[in-house]
Amino acid sequence: MKNHKKLITLSILLLILISLIAVYNIKKYTKPKSEGIFYKVESNGNSLYLGGTIHIGKNEPIKFSKAVENAYEKSTTLVVETDITNTSTIRKYGKDVTYSSGDNLYKHITPAAKKHIEPIMKKLNLNLDTYKNDTLGYLYSTILNSELLSDDANSYGFDYYFLKRAKNDNKKIVALEDAKTQAAAINAGGDAYQNYQLENMLYPDDAKKAFNTQYNAVLNGDVNYFEKYDFGKNSNNKAVRDYYNSLILQRNINMYNKIKSYISSGKKYFIVVGTGHVLGPDGLVKMLKKDGFTVTRLK
Template sequence: MKRPSFLPLSLLLVAWLGAGCASTPTARQYVPADSGNAFLWEVKDSHGGVAYLVGSIHMGKPGALTLPASMEAAFSKAEVLAVEVDTTRTDPTTLQKLVLELGTLPEGQGLSQRLDPTTRELLERTATRLGIAAQGLERLRPWLAGLLLNNLEFEAAGYKQGHGIDRAFLDRAHGLQKQVMELETADGQLRMLAGTPDKLQDLMLRDQLRREQPPAEIVEALTSAWKAGDADGMAALLLEGAKDATYRPVYERVFFERNVQMANKLDTLLAEPRVHLVVVGAGHVVGPEGIVALLQKKGHTVRQLPRDAATP
């Protein structure tokens, strides 16, 4: 079995929902509703503070996603780029060591012993489909087993790290020596996963493994929603599983709790005199519990911007 390969931490959380994808068990055809907007929101507070919020797709293929004019303008105007984690500055060796330290079970314990029978059956079926031995996953905790399987599946479909929206902004910001700040930390994201109770880790893994859509279809649907500026469609693709009471705790842990934390940080940034461009996973932006909705509840004026706007 392959050892867990290094991934930027911005992808680790996304991996639980199939690289930020639909977790509904039934495959369905997504038809984008073109809004004419970018996946970009302008946020203003009552004192004149301004920030721009981008929903990102974390992985893709080279050239699959290009930035619309309004995003280019927002990036040019912003003095600071804020991201979940600056993956360009994360040390792979240190991270790999921490992943294995937090994600490996003690000697004598096995993954299969910790899983619900339904999850165990799904795990064996997925491992067989990917051509790996389920026995090779036995020393891994559920969250790391899910990450490894997800990584193998999407890499086999041709999707790799480094071709997402957040990475494109990071590379350009560093090239221009623009200030980059992190809303979270790689260490913190890992410890959040590792600190998840066992029963919830089982649910996270089961939610990932019950997915029916092939990786190519999933990423294509997400890409279509992103290009169309279809916030409601993106929410349906990413967060439909939250309507199921069984899986609701997974979304609370991976999305909604962190949305509150990131919205609070963005609220603080709006008080600064500088303009920020904030880039987070698309699943954190949309829906009634997304960052856009949370900022509106705080009294900020938020509007989605047209794709072709030369100035935000």
């Protein structure tokens, strides 16, 4: 298995944001006053904390507000989408983003997608034939990560920041999703959407601009930046709608059901998942509020 596969596992948020937001507009970003997108969720005297992350990080110190730090300190369990420090999970994931024997990428990629990504891959010193056994979704995320990872960006986002701390603090770590779910997310929408995504892939400079905007929006708590997009829910393109339903909506429902059980347990959980799951038209915050939970922003 390629070593870089473990670096791609948690690129899901960027797949959502860059493919469904950045293709519209890249605007100059102004830092708001608050930091982070974190909430306290309460019901019947019980509470937990829910925060939005971005799965690609920057080589700079991360400093969240005192309220966020206090929430982490009070919690006994860290909950993430998947634990990228778990080698067993990474191995299983690698198998699910590889075509079975007798199948290969060239049987799935369209001529238009191939034509669009070839100059991008050449600029990044990537060879398409190297990934002939990998799925279209994995190919897209590999190219995207190669575009973004540079001297000031790395494969470890805010969730890794808390994972590392939790291990040092001997906190319990729980994964909301297994390797198969994460792989299904990478491959969501089938060939129709995956080729659409490749055919419309941003070139490196634009991808970096989009990432910088989104990174700052998550770090500095710009909720409005995310709430103004529907992430493809109401797209005229059926492949995009199917992608949304599989990648976001169904996963949000599954996460939400687990979060409800965490609250009722009375234990203190600190949850960090992709901001595309926390906010948006079918985000966890909206689901929680709709069901009567008290959701308060941490600042």
